[in-house]
Amino acid sequence: MLKTYVQPRYDYVRSPDQSAAAPAHHPVVIIGAGPVGLSAAIDFATRGVATVLLDEDDTVSVGSRAVCYAKRALEILDRLGCGDPVVERGISWNVGKVYFRDRLVYTFNLLPEPGHHRPAFVNLQQYHFEEMLLARLRALGRTDLRWMNKVVGVDARGDLVRLEVETPDGRYALTCDWLVVADGARSPVRHLMGLESKGQVFRDRFLIADVVMKAEFPTERWFWFDPPFHRNQSALLHRQADDVWRIDFQLGWDADPEEEKKPERVIPRIKAMLGDDREFELEWVSVYTFQCRRMERFRHGRVIFAGDAAHQVSPFGARGANSGIQDTDNLVWKLALVMAGKAPERLLDTYDEERVYAADENILNSTRSTDFITPKSGVSRVFRDAVLELAESYPFARRIVNSGRLSVPAVLHGSSLNTPDAPGDGFAGAMVPGTPAADAPVGREGKTGWFLASLGRGFDLVLFASQAPLTAAQADAIAALGRDPIPVATRIVVPQGGGLASAPPGCEVLEDVEGWLAKRYDARPGTCYLFRPDQHVAARWRALDAAKVRSAVARATCNDQAAPARAGRAPAHA
């Protein structure tokens, strides 16, 4: 059906588990091999944890669906080892334009400052994206991926989770210690467990058309309110790979979804938009409505929900797949520590705490965008149009225009895992505890690279040094932290042109080649930052003190109290 893409089919392979006398047991089972389930499986594999990944289908995404991958998601993919292929295959963009009727009212740049490895966004069809993640998963070789394995029963009442799985060869049972559910917005497993995702359904319909055409439009996001080619509604244009363009038309609630999908309805709309002369071919069409909703909790004992299964937003803002990938970024290191016996189970409650907070932020942004794009009353429409008219001439109104607040990661301000700044340390700038690490160019062994790429998979301490050699006390502290049960690896940042006469063994030295690192982190000699394995700031100080670093690591892993601060959750009674 698609003209630029041949849908791969993956073979169903019978697993030995299906012939086992008793249900086979696995530490971790992941349900759903979409962007979120695949990211989770890769993250586990990079940490040496073997998982079983079940998918009810035998292929990647049908149709392009998710398109825009945000900077933070790309940075997570870099950590997982598949950022490069996604960025190389995709279309990078930073600039968005907003039109009202026939006039450009507003241009915005989502990444105005240099010194970042990744762009604000990369557009790529979801099927390409999933194929790249699959390639990485196979290269790591630690995941037992089972196609055509549909979960039809979940029993999470006991000390382990029991699954009933349907295959072309019939049913079999499995057990696991931990179940990660990433089976999408409709989440069959959520339904099997009798759990709900609650929120708001928006009374509007949108037509998505992917078209193939040769066009030299700049790679920008173009959004129209009430354009001449589609009066009283909105439209959105995005470029994807392979000369495929995503066009999104608002249709209104009264539109008939089946009628609107017909080529004889779709093609005139596109011709009106592009002008009659341009040649294009229709690749894929879908009509959708959307919802903003979430589950009350994402963790239910040994069952943990991630991505659209746990929370859902409108597509304006690209906060769906991006937030799902961030879920796995938050979850996997925590689960790996719990499984290794290095952190108590309640560390997993902080996945719930932090990702529910992020989901609420995404839902709020998405809901506000939707209210601007789809005004719910006459007066709401009058204000919307007044904002757009003023925006052409007055900068204050441009900031009110909302065609989608594009995905940025949540800053986990109130997280219980953060160690607050000491009052006297006087940090300025954006990198408060709970913030995902900002990137910057760095010199490593004579080559220019990137700060985020130099962070590891565990806890990292980044110490900003002057040109002077480290003191003996600093070197001892660094060595001791590296030997802790939850080891802390140290990177030393030296100023531009600087170098250390001698770095402690195992300690990488990074040169702040353009000064962005010190600027972004408000650093001076002696400043150090502790990063969690998901690259969020856990704590920071003006001077290195091993005892303080240890207590911050303990806090960030829930190892700081003998007894739980909150009542531990009973195993889920699904």
Next chain:
Amino acid sequence: MAKLNLEPNIASPDDFYEALIDMHRDLDEGASAKANAKLVLLLANHIGDLEVLREAMAIARGRA
């Protein structure tokens, strides 16, 4: 802790009121509504303080 100034603050109230009504002269209902909306947006930006704006909104809606 009201921050919204509810004391008389316009030196020539009659001039202000005349100007306000004049702004709508010859406008139909739709254009008038749009002009009012723009006026609200311009003044809200001038005030800037969301607390003040919320107080004014509450009074305008009839909650205070």
